[in-house]
Amino acid sequence: MNKESKIPAPSIERLAYYSRPLEALLDSETPVISSEKLARLCGVNPAQVRKDLAYFGEFGVRGVGYDVRDLLVEIKKILATDRDWTLCIVGMGNLGSAIAENENFKKRGYKFVAAFDSDPTKIGRTLPCGLIIEPTSRIRESVRDLKIEIGVITTRPHEAQRFADLLMDSGVKAILNFAPVQIRTLECCKIENVDFAVKLEHLAYHIAKIL
Amino acid sequence: MNKESKIPAPSIERLAYYSRPLEALLDSETPVISSEKLARLCGVNPAQVRKDLAYFGEFGVRGVGYDVRDLLVEIKKILATDRDWTLCIVGMGNLGSAIAENENFKKRGYKFVAAFDSDPTKIGRTLPCGLIIEPTSRIRESVRDLKIEIGVITTRPHEAQRFADLLMDSGVKAILNFAPVQIRTLECCKIENVDFAVKLEHLAYHIAKIL
DNA sequence: GCGATATTGTGAAATATTGCACATAGTTGA
DNA sequence: TCAACTATGTGCAATATTTCACAATATCGC
Ligand SMILES: NC(=O)c1ccc[n+]([C@@H]2O[C@H](COP(=O)([O-])OP(=O)(O)OC[C@H]3O[C@@H](n4cnc5c(N)ncnc54)[C@H](O)[C@@H]3O)[C@@H](O)[C@H]2O)c1
Ligand SMILES: NC(=O)c1ccc[n+]([C@@H]2O[C@H](COP(=O)([O-])OP(=O)(O)OC[C@H]3O[C@@H](n4cnc5c(N)ncnc54)[C@H](O)[C@@H]3O)[C@@H](O)[C@H]2O)c1
Numbered sequence A, B: 001m002n003k004e005s006k007i008p009a010p011s012i013e014r015l016a017y018y019s020r021p022l023e024a025l026l027d028s029e030t031p032v033i034s035s036e037k038l039a040r041l042c043g044v045n046p047a048q049v050r051k052d053l054a055y056f057g058e059f060g061v062r063g064v065g066y067d068v069r070d071l072l073v074e075i076k077k078i079l080a081t082d083r084d085w086t087l088c089i090v091g092m093g094n095l096g097s098a099i100a101e102n103e104n105f106k107k108r109g110y111k112f113v114a115a116f117d118s119d120p121t122k123i124g125r126t127l128p129c130g131l132i133i134e135p136t137s138r139i140r141e142s143v144r145d146l147k148i149e150i151g152v153i154t155t156r157p158h159e160a161q162r163f164a165d166l167l168m169d170s171g172v173k174a175i176l177n178f179a180p181v182q183i184r185t186l187e188c189c190k191i192e193n194v195d196f197a198v199k200l201e202h203l204a205y206h207i208a209k210i211l
Numbered sequence C: 001g002c003g004a005t006a007t008t009g010t011g012a013a014a015t016a017t018t019g020c021a022c023a024t025a026g027t028t029g030a
Numbered sequence D: 001t002c003a004a005c006t007a008t009g010t011g012c013a014a015t016a017t018t019t020c021a022c023a024a025t026a027t028c029g030c
Helices: A009-027 A035-042 A046-054 A068-079 A094-101 A103-107 A136-145 A157-170 A196-210 B009-027 B035-042 B046-054 B068-079 B094-101 B103-107 B136-145 B157-170 B196-210
Strands: A065-067 A085-090 A110-117 A133-135 A150-153 A174-177 A190-193 B065-067 B085-090 B110-117 B133-135 B150-153 B174-177 B190-193
Touching: A009 A035, A009 A046, A009 A068, A009 B196, A035 A046, A035 A065, A065 A068, A068 B196, A085 A094, A085 A136, A085 A157, A094 A110, A094 B094, A103 A110, A103 B196, A110 A136, A133 A136, A136 A157, A150 A157, A150 B196, A157 A174, A174 B196, A190 B196, A196 B009, A196 B068, A196 B103, A196 B150, A196 B174, A196 B190, B009 B035, B009 B046, B009 B068, B035 B046, B035 B065, B065 B068, B085 B094, B085 B136, B085 B157, B094 B110, B103 B110, B110 B136, B133 B136, B136 B157, B150 B157, B157 B174
Parallel strands: A085 A110, A085 A150, A110 A133, A150 A174, A174 A190, B085 B110, B085 B150, B110 B133, B150 B174, B174 B190
Antiparallel strands: none
């Protein structure tokens, strides 16, 4: 469609990876970095770094490199992480709680403003981060009232689709799903899946070959 | 190099995805499935399913489809998940504990046999799954004695490299890293990273475009 | 001011991955 | 036995992504 829609998805993901060492460099007051050094820090090819950035503008200075602070600001602008996002989490088991408690998300502007579970014994409990676990029946009005934009699903797999449907219908724009099932989504909602077991299986495949 | 090394990494990951609905189909006693139906369940192209499988053999029957049970067995053989794997986990914070407790991993043959932390107040504590948290100084001998093959890192980011080095040096064959840092590895050790925040940033990028 | 040096931005080549389209082969029913 | 049907396996074309290689442009020392 438009120009931006032709940007490779892997490039977008790499931008996020680039921002990690940049934050460290900013802390250590390194003013400038070359694509070569940044590439080495991220384990990619230097031309890749330049090309990824070039999709969005000319952020470097030829013969010099990239200003660390400026580049980080630009990347955050591109990824839309220069603003806060409002999230909720459905399924307050071990994983859901770990995510809700995680400081890194808060630091990066991901604000969890509601937590839901269908287990009656969990409802009403206060998490260390201050959130109170609500019944899943309150998802619809919470999403509306708190203007929740992203939903995180950490329920049992068999409930995942149901809550995804409910979240989408309530108006969330995106879902991050940790349940190991394929979620059917509507056009208006972007979904990303995280499945640790797939990564483990990938590792198993490779090391079994060697043995 | 050899034939297998030319198999695309995405194909390997998809095999793991295919196994999820296959397990459900096996439970519901569906004897046979076509590449078209399996593809729809996984949200991919049917030709992709056939091609991915064809890298490893001819598992289907023309005009019929794939026998669900046989296919699942074959995929598990390929991914080397038809056997048990011995794992340890370093960093028993919220995320580390959630992973150690997770039933799915155990069910799939990933056995956590040791848990380590450097926080003295955590050492000696018994987890619900029965593991006792040990000091990180015991990593080397535990990996050797328990023949641990895969290490999972869920420490603070700044400690991740140190423990990765220690795990590799102790003889683990693979590392699954959850700390948001680039880990430098040796040739003999395969690494996979899981970074939830990257996924969130990807979502943020897409939904910010729409708004 | 100018040559030597560094490093970006980018077109074009190389490589990797996906999807099409159809020959191939098994099944079913007459 | 054979025709009609179904769905796999696969060569090849299409697409996507990565990497190369170099012109463009900035800096530095003299
Ligand atoms: N923990 C992990 O490491 C991990 C890794 C990958 C995927 N996942 C997936 O994330 C999801 C949540 O995992 P988790 O580890 O947080 O699971 P968990 O068992 O801690 O809790 C998951 C949910 O199930 C409910 N639940 C758990 N036990 C229950 C019981 N006895 N009765 C009624 N309800 C109960 C909880 O209320 C919670 O909402 C699952 O789909 C899991 O497959 C988890
Ligand atoms: N929890 C998540 O959702 C999540 C998501 C993505 C990545 N991660 C990463 O995984 C790693 C672990 O995350 P977590 O949520 O389990 O972190 P956590 O804060 O629960 O614990 C992490 C580790 O730090 C130690 N620790 C924590 N607080 C401490 C303190 N006050 N004093 C001394 N030691 C302390 C713990 O002993 C533990 O080993 C981090 O690198 C984090 O960035 C976590």
